[in-house]
Amino acid sequence: MRRILLVAAAALPLLVLAVTTGLGTTTSQAAAPKKAAAIAEAKMAAAMAYSGQVDGKPAKNLESLEKWTRALTGESRKDVRPSSPEFALPKDGKAQPLSNQKRAELQTRYLPFEQVTDYYCGPATVMSMLHFLGATEAKIKNHDGGIDRLNGDPVHDQRLLAGDFWLATEKYNGTMWGEGYVPFALNGFLGTDWYVLEGTPNVGGDLTKDKALAAIRYDTDRGYPVAENVLYSPETYYPAGFWPGITYMHWDTVFGHYKEGNGRQMVQIGQVYHSPTLPFERYQSIPWDVHWDAIGKWYGIVW
Numbered sequence: 163m164r165r166i167l168l169v170a171a172a173a174l175p176l177l178v179l180a181v182t183t184g185l186g187t188t189t190s191q192a193a194a195p196k197k198a199a200a201i202a203e204a205k206m207a208a209a210m211a212y213s214g215q216v217d218g219k220p221a222k223n224l225e226s227l228e229k230w231t232r233a234l235t236g237e238s239r240k241d242v243r244p245s246s247p248e249f250a251l252p253k254d255g256k257a258q259p260l261s262n263q264k265r266a267e268l269q270t271r272y273l274p275f276e277q278v279t280d281y282y283c284g285p286a287t288v289m290s291m292l293h294f295l296g297a298t299e300a301k302i303k304n305h306d307g308g309i310d311r312l313n314g315d316p317v318h319d320q321r322l323l324a325g326d327f328w329l330a331t332e333k334y335n336g337t338m339w340g341e342g343y344v345p346f347a348l349n350g351f352l353g354t355d356w357y358v359l360e361g362t363p364n365v366g367g368d369l370t371k372d373k374a375l376a377a378i379r380y381d382t383d384r385g386y387p388v389a390e391n392v393l394y395s396p397e398t399y400y401p402a403g404f405w406p407g408i409t410y411m412h413w414d415t416v417f418g419h420y421k422e423g424n425g426r427q428m429v430q431i432g433q434v435y436h437s438p439t440l441p442f443e444r445y446q447s448i449p450w451d452v453h454w455d456a457i458g459k460w461y462g463i464v465w
Contacts, residue, residue: 195341197234202358204231205465206373209380213372216379236354260383262420268385269418274432274444275316283413284329284337285320286434288347290415291387293319301353312351323347337413339365339391339461344413348389348464356386361462369462371454377465378416378429386465387432388416393460399452402443403436410435411460419450429453 208231211221232238272294277286292312300310304327312319324331328347331337337344345357360377361367381388394400395409404410418430427450436442457463
């Protein structure tokens with residue numbers, strides 16, 4: 163990583179090596195915070211209703227919540243084409259839990275791109291999500307008045323996204339949480355306001371374990387990957403490709419969920435990083451009870 167430093171971990175008696183892959187707090191270019199807050203509230207209401215339905219508790223108001231969310235975010239506009247229309251809200255307006263077959267089909271399409279530098283976890287995360295969503299041309303002009311385009315090359319696309327206009331990764335040696343660099347970049351290419359920050363109490367938010375799972379279920383079942391700002395450390399756990407004993411402050415993605423036969427809830431992580439001395443495992447299924455700590459003890463999700 164570009165920045166390697168020793169930090170004191172309050173829960174540990176010794177110093178641990180911390181790897182900063184791109185987190186922090188700062189001010190971004192994201193606009194209309196009141197609108198973003200309204201969208202986040204509407205999405206969470208719809209997500210909680212949908213999650214209940216997935217668990218077998220039909221919600222009478224799910225269809226209206228779904229339509230209101232899409233109207234607020236601009237996703238209901240005729241000029242917005244979902245990348246996976248078969249996973250969007252049916253024409254009859256009745257939102258139903260995704261079948262296992264459709265969920266599996268959706269998940270096979272997702273490709274997480276490996277970060278091209280040791281501090282590009284943010285650009286790699288955003289590139290992976292936009293590539294899946296089919297968003298290659300920005301819908302807003304950059305600082306120079308031009309339109310930025312992604313071409314699928316990890317070096318080109320991640321460097322572009324790491325620039326000051328989008329994620330400011332180069333400026334800060336990492337992609338900050340702040341007030342919305344990641345949702346700004348995602349929405350700037352999608353042309354809608356779908357993606358919003360949902361922070362844990364660590365950053366003044368109220369994201370809980372139940373809300374986070376509901377958000378993941380809601381977005382991934384509709385074909386929207388979720389970005390997460392996580393902590394992999396002795397306090398949480400280590401995915402494949404991460405060295406134990408090191409504290410990683412990191413961006414990566416969640417692209418799916420399912421239940422095992424024993425009823426244990428699993429989330430599917432699209433990983434963008436691995437140590438150069440360990441294998442790169444893009445796709446990892448992690449028990450939700452384990453993975454939540456990585457979110458809950460750090461900053462939150464962008465969904």
